[in-house]
Amino acid sequence: MKKLIAFMLCLVLALSMSVIAFAAGEQTGTTTLTAKVPDASYTLHIPAAMTLEYGNTEKQIFSDKLYVENVQNASKVRFLAPYTDLINTSDSSDTIELYLCLQFSGFSYDVDKTTGKIADEIFDLYNADYSDPYQGRTFSALVTDWSGATCGATYQAVITFNVWAEL
Amino acid sequence: MRPIGCKGGVLIAGRRTDRQKQRKDQQKNLRMIALGALAAVLLIAAGIVLTRPKADEPLPAREPVEKLTDSIALPGYAELTLKAGVMEQEIAFRNPEQNFCYIQPSLWLADGTLLWRGQLIAPGGVGDAVILAHPLAAGEYKDAVLRYDCFRMDEEKTPLNGATTNLTLKVK
Numbered sequence: 001m002k003k004l005i006a007f008m009l010c011l012v013l014a015l016s017m018s019v020i021a022f023a024a025g026e027q028t029g030t031t032t033l034t035a036k037v038p039d040a041s042y043t044l045h046i047p048a049a050m051t052l053e054y055g056n057t058e059k060q061i062f063s064d065k066l067y068v069e070n071v072q073n074a075s076k077v078r079f080l081a082p083y084t085d086l087i088n089t090s091d092s093s094d095t096i097e098l099y100l101c102l103q104f105s106g107f108s109y110d111v112d113k114t115t116g117k118i119a120d121e122i123f124d125l126y127n128a129d130y131s132d133p134y135q136g137r138t139f140s141a142l143v144t145d146w147s148g149a150t151c152g153a154t155y156q157a158v159i160t161f162n163v164w165a166e167l
Numbered sequence: 168m169r170p171i172g173c174k175g176g177v178l179i180a181g182r183r184t185d186r187q188k189q190r191k192d193q194q195k196n197l198r199m200i201a202l203g204a205l206a207a208v209l210l211i212a213a214g215i216v217l218t219r220p221k222a223d224e225p226l227p228a229r230e231p232v233e234k235l236t237d238s239i240a241l242p243g244y245a246e247l248t249l250k251a252g253v254m255e256q257e258i259a260f261r262n263p264e265q266n267f268c269y270i271q272p273s274l275w276l277a278d279g280t281l282l283w284r285g286q287l288i289a290p291g292g293v294g295d296a297v298i299l300a301h302p303l304a305a306g307e308y309k310d311a312v313l314r315y316d317c318f319r320m321d322e323e324k325t326p327l328n329g330a331t332t333n334l335t336l337k338v339k
Contacts, residue, residue, distance in 0.1 A: 001194065004201050005197065005200060005201055005204065008205060008208060009204065011208050035256070035293075035296035035297070036258060036259070037258070037259055037293055038244060040243060040244060041243055041244050041245040043241070043242060043243065043263070044240070044241045044242075044243045045235075045238045045240050045241075046238060046239050046241065046328050046329075046330050047328055048235075048238055048268065048317070048327045048328060049237070049327050063237070063238075065238035156325075156326070158326055158328060159328045160314075160328070160329050161328070161329075161331070162330070162331045162332075162333070163330060163331070163332045164333035164334070165243065165245040165334075
């Protein structure tokens, strides 16, 4: 009887060690996360880039891709859109003046380069008080003088959308 | 009842019955323990066999995610909770799977102090856990900024438009 019990205990020990071996095998090739990704209050969509036609001095609509979705527990989501001039990617001192406009209800509103305010106001991407709370925004860009552009150069402007939720 | 012997002419049959009974009880207990151990072994073995993943079984197919081509999706937060007094935090940021570019998140205080800058995160990936440049005292830090810089997945890592999202840091 004692031998039987001793044998049983050895078997239990052996099997519990094999559980550890299985666990080690399972960990191979997997990623263990030690941090949690918090649930987002909203998902912001921004235009990735803008492409302008060289020499065109008319307003060029380049994006209708500024919007939010899946807003949780916020009454408003608001934004500003400060931006840079077009900058030569090979020579940062070589710039072309750029003007950004928000197209809204058939009108065009200038965006302040430094503050990002639109006609000195702050616009919403989401407002729970509206019948249609989600407001996608369309932008156009304007270059009035291309004469200073360097032949063969690539120019780039970066817009940094400043967004916040109001609870 | 079989007498086990005599001592001084007195039969000790009564004591032997008690001892026999004790031995029988002991054996019965040991049998129960052995049966219990056997049952435990069988249960453990069954659990291991049933729950072990089958190597040959393919993972269930996931629907392919539709990639964005000219816009970037960025998670925004009204507030984030951080641990007070320590630099290592238990949060990380994800680059949504539908993106076509790297995102690089960074955290700033309202006064422009850089708290943390993360690595480039590929679409669908999660960055490393946030490690602050210095620990924060408990409290609320309004108008903190979570900034996203975005880059094409080319050799030059060409900059794309980015975003700053204002939020409140709740440090506890």
